[in-house]
Amino acid sequence: MKIAFYGSSLLSSWWNGAATYYRGLLHALAKRGYDIVFYEPDAFDRQSHRDIEPPEWARSVVWPANAGGLASVLEEAANADIVIKASGVGVYDPELLEGVLDHAHPDALCCFWDVDAAATLGEMGADSVHPVRRALPRLDAVFTYGGGPPVVAAYSALGAARCVPVYNALDPATHHPVAPVPAFAADLSLLANRLPDREGRIEEFFLRPATSLPQRRFILGGNGWDDKPMPANIERMGHVGTALHNAFNCTPTAVLNVARDSMAEVGFSPATRVFEAAGAGACLITDAWEGIEMFLEPEREVLVARDGKDVAEHIEALTPDRARAIGKAALARVLGDHTYDRRAAEVDRTFKAMREAKREKAA
Known part of the structure; x- marks a missing residue:
């Protein structure tokens, strides 16, 4: 047809x-x-x-x-x-x-x-x-x-x-584990264009933990952030093309997903970033929304944060071994259930x- x-x-x-x-x-x-x-x-x-x-x-x-x-x-x-x-x-x-x-x-x-x-x-x-x-x-x-x-x-x-x-x-031919790229090394990374219906949530879930953890390194990819005041420990990378998404997701200790306001309110709306990150074997931290359990199991395949304080606590508690274990479990889940x-x-x-x-x- x-x-x-x-x-x-x-x-x-x-x-x-x-x-x-x-x-x-x-x-x-x-x-x-x-x-x-x-x-x-x-x-x-x-x-x-x-x-x-x-x-x-x-x-x-x-x-x-x-x-x-x-x-x-x-x-x-x-x-x-x-x-x-x-x-x-x-x-x-x-x-x-x-x-x-x-x-x-x-x-x-x-x-x-x-x-x-x-x-x-x-x-x-x-x-x-x-x-x-x-x-x-x-x-x-x-x-x-x-x-x-x-x-x-x-x-x-x-x-x-x-x-x-x-x-x-997940399209496993497009998003999959690759070798780390030093330029993307960070404690937490976020890939998100600046949109009015998500900016407030990014302030809470990304800028707030970065402010509270000045010794940690954060990376922000996406359009529109050039004139946004941010802590000095956040590196702005601008637009990150899809060819670089695997390295962007694989390299840091953890990556963050932040839903848009409307999607967070209704729930059951995982962003593309959730599956792209999981497909690359990344340790994903996501803001809380109803229905997460349909896609990834909290604490084993994904870390869930109710606010910026939770994000900061996840970063502080994460060890390289636990981050790898969460990423490995998430990859297995999406390959099995979510392609x-x-x-x-x-x-x-x-x-x-x-x-x-x-x-x-x-x-």
């Missing part, structure tokens, strides 16, 4: 945390026989910050971020068996959603893939004519980046025919069930 996927970017992780999610999941679907075309706008300087070139397993279409470019890619929706519009493309989001529904073949499955479901649901709750809310009666399914039972219940209450969480996972091949198998079953249901309805 042919998939037309309209998203932010497959080729660049520049201000685009969903890139590795798209790559892992769509690559795994391609291995199951799906013919995939990914449509991304030439926007936000992403094309000059590519992490990968167009892959063999998907056709990449980069469209001019203008009305003409929009029209040209919408026309191609008619050629697909499955049409998917992702949230957060960044340009022409309402027009893309309405346009792909208008242009899709009558027999095609039409889906919305929400990579920030908690935020989208919050917007829909405050806006009865929100573009996604208006589109729900025309959609065969909503897939979400996470969110678990609370998100499924909320989308169902708004009228979604089907809501299916598809969690982040994109497993996620793709779930999506494949859902697509087939949806197609069968559509045939029965048309009969």
